[in-house]
Amino acid sequence: MSVNHFWTAFAFEPFMNALLIGLSMASIWLIAALGLAIVYGTMGVINMAHGEFVMLGAYTTYLLQSAFGLPFLLCVPCAFLIVAAIGAIIEKLLIRHLYKRPLDTLLATWGLSLVLVQGVRLMVGPEPKNVASPAFLNASMQFWVFELSWFRVFIFGVTIAAFVVTWWLLQKTRVGLMVRAVTQNKEIAAAHGIDAGRVYTLTFAYGAGLAGLAGAMFGAIKNVFPDMGAGYIVEAFLVVVVGGVGSLAGSLVSALGLGEIYSVFAYFTNGTFAKFWLFLLVVIFLRFRPQGLFSEALARR
Amino acid sequence: MKGSRRSFLKSSAALGTVAGASAIGGFPQLLIKDANAQSQPWVKKGGTIKVGVLFSLTGSLAVVETDSNQVVQFAIDKINKAGGIMGMKVEPVIIDAKSDIKVYSEKISQLILKDRVIATFGGYTSASRRAMAPIVMSRDHLLYYPTCYEGRECTQNIVNTGPLANQHSQDLIPFMVKNFGKKVYFVGSNYIWPKESNKNAKVWLEKAGGELLGEEYVELGGSDFTSIFNKIRQTKPDFIFSTVVGDSDIALHKQFKQEGFKVDKMPIAALTTGEIEIRAMGAEFGAGHFLSAPYFEALDTPTNKKFVDEYLSSKYGKGGVTHYNMEETYLSVYAFKAAFEKAAAKAGSVEAVTPRMLRDVTPGIRIEDDVSPEGLVWFDETCHLYMKPKIGQCGGDGQFKIVQAAKEHIAPDPFVIYPERGVCKFDGLHTKDGKILKSVL
Numbered sequence: 216m217s218v219n220h221f222w223t224a225f226a227f228e229p230f231m232n233a234l235l236i237g238l239s240m241a242s243i244w245l246i247a248a249l250g251l252a253i254v255y256g257t258m259g260v261i262n263m264a265h266g267e268f269v270m271l272g273a274y275t276t277y278l279l280q281s282a283f284g285l286p287f288l289l290c291v292p293c294a295f296l297i298v299a300a301i302g303a304i305i306e307k308l309l310i311r312h313l314y315k316r317p318l319d320t321l322l323a324t325w326g327l328s329l330v331l332v333q334g335v336r337l338m339v340g341p342e343p344k345n346v347a348s349p350a351f352l353n354a355s356m357q358f359w360v361f362e363l364s365w366f367r368v369f370i371f372g373v374t375i376a377a378f379v380v381t382w383w384l385l386q387k388t389r390v391g392l393m394v395r396a397v398t399q400n401k402e403i404a405a406a407h408g409i410d411a412g413r414v415y416t417l418t419f420a421y422g423a424g425l426a427g428l429a430g431a432m433f434g435a436i437k438n439v440f441p442d443m444g445a446g447y448i449v450e451a452f453l454v455v456v457v458g459g460v461g462s463l464a465g466s467l468v469s470a471l472g473l474g475e476i477y478s479v480f481a482y483f484t485n486g487t488f489a490k491f492w493l494f495l496l497v498v499i500f501l502r503f504r505p506q507g508l509f510s511e512a513l514a515r516r
Numbered sequence: 517m518k519g520s521r522r523s524f525l526k527s528s529a530a531l532g533t534v535a536g537a538s539a540i541g542g543f544p545q546l547l548i549k550d551a552n553a554q555s556q557p558w559v560k561k562g563g564t565i566k567v568g569v570l571f572s573l574t575g576s577l578a579v580v581e582t583d584s585n586q587v588v589q590f591a592i593d594k595i596n597k598a599g600g601i602m603g604m605k606v607e608p609v610i611i612d613a614k615s616d617i618k619v620y621s622e623k624i625s626q627l628i629l630k631d632r633v634i635a636t637f638g639g640y641t642s643a644s645r646r647a648m649a650p651i652v653m654s655r656d657h658l659l660y661y662p663t664c665y666e667g668r669e670c671t672q673n674i675v676n677t678g679p680l681a682n683q684h685s686q687d688l689i690p691f692m693v694k695n696f697g698k699k700v701y702f703v704g705s706n707y708i709w710p711k712e713s714n715k716n717a718k719v720w721l722e723k724a725g726g727e728l729l730g731e732e733y734v735e736l737g738g739s740d741f742t743s744i745f746n747k748i749r750q751t752k753p754d755f756i757f758s759t760v761v762g763d764s765d766i767a768l769h770k771q772f773k774q775e776g777f778k779v780d781k782m783p784i785a786a787l788t789t790g791e792i793e794i795r796a797m798g799a800e801f802g803a804g805h806f807l808s809a810p811y812f813e814a815l816d817t818p819t820n821k822k823f824v825d826e827y828l829s830s831k832y833g834k835g836g837v838t839h840y841n842m843e844e845t846y847l848s849v850y851a852f853k854a855a856f857e858k859a860a861a862k863a864g865s866v867e868a869v870t871p872r873m874l875r876d877v878t879p880g881i882r883i884e885d886d887v888s889p890e891g892l893v894w895f896d897e898t899c900h901l902y903m904k905p906k907i908g909q910c911g912g913d914g915q916f917k918i919v920q921a922a923k924e925h926i927a928p929d930p931f932v933i934y935p936e937r938g939v940c941k942f943d944g945l946h947t948k949d950g951k952i953l954k955s956v957l
Binding site for chain 1: 573574575576578579582583706732733734735737738739740742743744746747749750763766767770771773774775776792793795796797798800801834835
């Protein structure tokens with residue numbers, strides 16, 4: 216019984232699986248971080264309530280399922296729309312009035328997160344809820360040495376799709392052009408006739424919607440309870456900060472890097488120790504590159 | 517000026533009276549008066565019996581502790597409706613501990629000093645118990661701690677109604693080894709209770725001739741088990757022994773199925789996955805797995821059927837299930853009732869009953885079949901319960917089928933894997949060199 220449980224020796228198959236798990240981790244962290252990255256990058260608002268938007272997405276799915284019997288795959292886009300709508304309302308009621316006071320948005324969104332958590336707890340109840348997902352997602356697939364659950368493949372696919380769509384929206388559409396203009400210089404953009412306020416509302420709603428989308432999927436693979444958002448926010452911030460503010464590509468690369476580092480460390484040692492190493496490496500990295508991986512020179516804010 | 521002169525006269529008159537009184541009675545009377553004020557009765561005749569109810573109603577612990585709070589109120593309502601304790605109503609003083617360790621210790625002081633409750637029901641995590649224990653001990657007060665815990669404590673101020681680590685896994689491990697095979701993988705949440713429980717489980721595993729393949733912990737609230745499942749896939753155990761708690765537990769069971777593991781080939785044997793967790797994960801993810809607990813909602817006894825019916829139809833039963841933690845909390849209220857009656861009879865009056873007296877009369881108290889949903893239990897001299905742990909297998913409806921019940925009551929032993937520390941008895945921890953240590957945490 217006196218096995219040394221701390222180190223796991225290298226073995227080809229499980230190690231390859233660990234690499235695959237790293238990819239899956241990366242996709243989960245990226246979809247959780249994407250909305251945060253966009254809102255932070257465009258508006259300079261550090262949205263402390265981002266995790267709670269994830270939570271709202273999960274609860275939206277739960278309510279749509281239990282009250283209207285909507286199938287899971289339909290709940291996912293609905294969660295995006297509903298949480299985006301909630302985001303738009305919050306932007307109009309709260310965030311809008313604090314653009315000139317960036318530090319206050321930090322406090323205000325943190326307060327908002329407390330309100331959302333306790334509100335859900337009072338209205339829906341503190342006990343965890345169950346989101347059902349279709350049977351074909353609750354199975355695993357095998358090919359070559361790999362074994363992976365369909366659900367993780369599904370999350371991976373949705374993340375890639377969300378990333379591509381976001382990139383396309385920002386780079387190839389007129390709205391995206393306006394968003395980029397406002398990001399670079401709000402006043403000059405406004406002087407050219409762009410309704411900066413509207414752009415901000417849209418951006419915030421889109422960011423919230425992405426969180427809702429993430430929450431809809433996380434609810435089925437993990438669980439649904441009022442505090443669940445706190446479990447995603449740390450990794451989401453790590454991805455955004457390491458990737459560099461305002462850089463979508465940076466978020467992608469940092470999510471991949473962090474996911475793989477975590478998974479490989481978790482394979483050779485254990486999950487708790489891997490988290491420790493991950494955080495330590497991030498601290499050292501930020502010591503030498505505080506602007507993150509891809510940030511185009513330090514933004515002026 | 518007139519006013520102040522009058523008040524001066526008044527106060528000097530009052531002073532005169534006091535001086536006169538003490539002149540007659542002499543100095544000692546003042547002392548006695550003071551001492552009386554200190555030892556004013558915890559319960560006044562014709563008044564109510566105040567008890568503290570200190571659980572988290574907000575924050576992350578609210579998931580479980582809301583139920584604990586509800587079931588204490590349910591039991592108190594029931595006792596009051598049946599005439600109270602010796603004709604006196606029980607009055608709960610309900611405080612939200614907000615899932616914050618500091619609040620537990622602050623509020624239990626308030627309950628003892630300001631509200632002057634005679635006992636407190638509270639806590640779920642070991643951390644909260646450890647936050648309350650020093651205050652309860654220094655005031656020589658009483659805490660009913662109503663859930664399973666790791667043991668290794670010997671105090672004179674806590675009454676426990678949940679199973680100790682030694683009772684929890686004693687039957688489960690041999691049962692699993694016999695039915696599924698020798699090789700096991702331990703998965704737990706990363707804090708004291710799972711680690712201590714696993715230490716206990718290792719003792720039973722060695723006795724049963726089992727083999728431990730690996731031991732992994734996930735941080736509290738952690739919800740990604742893929743890395744752990746990757747290792748489990750590699751080592752191929754015959755079953756998984758889980759001490760994962762709370763929301764992580766739900767993620768564990770969901771991902772078990774999603775990762776393609778088969779419950780009939782390699783089931784999870786847990787100390788924590790009760791009816792409420794199954795409900796939260798969906799019965800399809802829980803079906804086939806095992807739980808060791810003294811209580812299951814599906815227990816087929818008249819007392820339990822009545823308890824389930826009454827609870828679920830009461831205003832507290834909105835959660836829709838009963839589970840072991842809830843039942844253990846329910847027992848603690850009846851343990852309090854029995855202790856109060858015994859102490860009052862012993863002391864001769866309700867006013868003479870003190871919190872410490874309640875604890876001291878607790879050993880030997882039996883909660884009989886007609887009150888206890890899990891069946892007869894009784895307290896040993898350390899104020900832990902003799903109980904019969906049962907092993908249940910979850911079915912497709914989210915209810916457990918009892919596949920094995922202990923034939924005899926299993927004795928609680930908080931120091932079973934630490935024999936070198938000594939033996940816990942009524943008056944403290946008896947060490948090997950003959951000392952008796954009080955309040956060992």
